[in-house]
Amino acid sequence: MIKNIVKNLKPSSTLRINEISRSLELEGKKIYKFGFGQSPFQVPKDVVNELKNNAYQNKYLSMQGLNELREAISEYENKKKIQKCKADNIIIGPGTKELMFLLQILFDGEVLLPAPSWVSYAPQSLISRNKINWILTKSENNWFPTAEEIEKTILKNKNKNYLLFLNSPNNPSGQVCKNLKEISEISKKYNILILSDEIYSELTFDGNYKSISEFYPEKTIISNGLSKWCGAGGWRLGYFVIPETLKKLKDSLKILASETFSSVSAPIQYAAIAAYKNNHKEYIKNSCTILSVVGNYIYDNLKSNKIIINKPEGGFYLMPEFLIEKFSTSEEMCSSILKETGVALLPGSDFGFSKNRMITRLSFTDFDGNEFMENLSEIKNLDNSLVDKFAPKIVEGTKRLKAWVESN
Numbered sequence: 001m002i003k004n005i006v007k008n009l010k011p012s013s014t015l016r017i018n019e020i021s022r023s024l025e026l027e028g029k030k031i032y033k034f035g036f037g038q039s040p041f042q043v044p045k046d047v048v049n050e051l052k053n054n055a056y057q058n059k060y061l062s063m064q065g066l067n068e069l070r071e072a073i074s075e076y077e078n079k080k081k082i083q084k085c086k087a088d089n090i091i092i093g094p095g096t097k098e099l100m101f102l103l104q105i106l107f108d109g110e111v112l113l114p115a116p117s118w119v120s121y122a123p124q125s126l127i128s129r130n131k132i133n134w135i136l137t138k139s140e141n142n143w144f145p146t147a148e149e150i151e152k153t154i155l156k157n158k159n160k161n162y163l164l165f166l167n168s169p170n171n172p173s174g175q176v177c178k179n180l181k182e183i184s185e186i187s188k189k190y191n192i193l194i195l196s197d198e199i200y201s202e203l204t205f206d207g208n209y210k211s212i213s214e215f216y217p218e219k220t221i222i223s224n225g226l227s228k229w230c231g232a233g234g235w236r237l238g239y240f241v242i243p244e245t246l247k248k249l250k251d252s253l254k255i256l257a258s259e260t261f262s263s264v265s266a267p268i269q270y271a272a273i274a275a276y277k278n279n280h281k282e283y284i285k286n287s288c289t290i291l292s293v294v295g296n297y298i299y300d301n302l303k304s305n306k307i308i309i310n311k312p313e314g315g316f317y318l319m320p321e322f323l324i325e326k327f328s329t330s331e332e333m334c335s336s337i338l339k340e341t342g343v344a345l346l347p348g349s350d351f352g353f354s355k356n357r358m359i360t361r362l363s364f365t366d367f368d369g370n371e372f373m374e375n376l377s378e379i380k381n382l383d384n385s386l387v388d389k390f391a392p393k394i395v396e397g398t399k400r401l402k403a404w405v406e407s408n
């Protein structure tokens with residue numbers, strides 16, 4: 001009764017790790033949830049209030065999204081980008097995941113996925129029957145593909161259309177892409193469509209985010225939303241900015257939207273206007289400060305001759321590689337770490353790496369971000385004692401992980 005294409009999709013090991021975590025918790029063990037990544041902060045109060053005020057909004061909204069919200073988003077985007085967009089370039093979806101899925105459904109060509117990549121791009125390619133071309137990246141290139149690596153992949157079959165997923169700051173590596181210009185040049189040469197997944201862009205620690213759309217506006221779709229910077233993953237609101245040059249693509253996406261989700265929840269769209277119109281600079285700055293302090297605490301304490309790890313640059317992930325030989329797969333190693341230490345990590349094989357590389361994704365969100373943020377204004381010196389005070393599970397989990405590595 002079930003199509004093979006769906007039957008063959010494997011449940012992600014995130015679920016497996018969550019199941020093991022749950023049963024260990026039932027046995028009374030303490031679990032350090034470094035596997036699952038979601039914002040540790042609460043939605044800003046003014047935005048929550050707007051949701052309350054708009055609970056009565058009960059009408060279906062236009063399939064492209066509420067005009068006032070699209071106006072607010074275009075103003076927001078235009079403050080940050082050289083390339084300007086209009087409200088009509090924006091389409092609102094129930095999270096960017098759904099919009100990306102519809103993009104893959106309509107796209108006629110092959111997909112270019114850097115390894116590592118976020119967990120859902122590849123399954124969405126499989127469901128949409130788009131061939132995946134993995135491009136293996138290196139730590140010395142910040143885990144992003146070089147132009148040469150992209151070109152080598154394309155030259156295997158120059159006659160196809162290609163869609164490249166570029167996600168910076170990156171989930172899982174926590175790195176920011178530094179070679180945007182060369183990627184844009186090679187993309188221009190081969191007419192590649194780029195989906196620039198900018199969902200963590202506000203959480204760039206140096207506050208200096210650059211989008212590939214600045215170099216290659218004509219074929220870049222920007223993807224962003226409320227889930228990460230606004231701590232509102234469960235609200236399910238994301239958007240695409242689609243340039244004029246891709247108008248036909250935008251029109252097709254609108255048709256797919258109208259035949260699938262119709263329109264995003266009306267109260268959420270009204271509340272989102274406040275997220276983009278009101279000033280949240282302080283909230284975002286504090287979020288970045290806290291995430292950077294916590295991420296760097298783990299980085300400083302884990303990096304060793306047995307763990308290769310890049311310094312965190314944005315978002316809430318680190319990607320440690322363990323130079324340990326006793327396991328045959330990263331999934332096996334993660335299960336073992338979880339059982340022996342209580343620290344839940346995700347295996348790199350979920351993100352496109354081969355199973356036998358002992359790479360993992362570590363999410364550093366297992367702390368009460370709200371409490372940390374409320375106390376931030378009184379703090380003069382940002383140092384590790386803050387992590388001790390406001391993120392004790394991060395400290396204990398890191399200690400356990402370090403001890404585990406040293407004994408293996």
Ligand SMILES: Cc1ncc(COP(=O)(O)O)c(C=O)c1O
Nearest residue numbers: 095096097118171199225227238
């Ligand atoms: C890299 C990346 N892109 C997209 C998403 C999905 O975001 P949304 O909540 O907008 O669907 C996530 C969420 O985990 C993510 O990590």
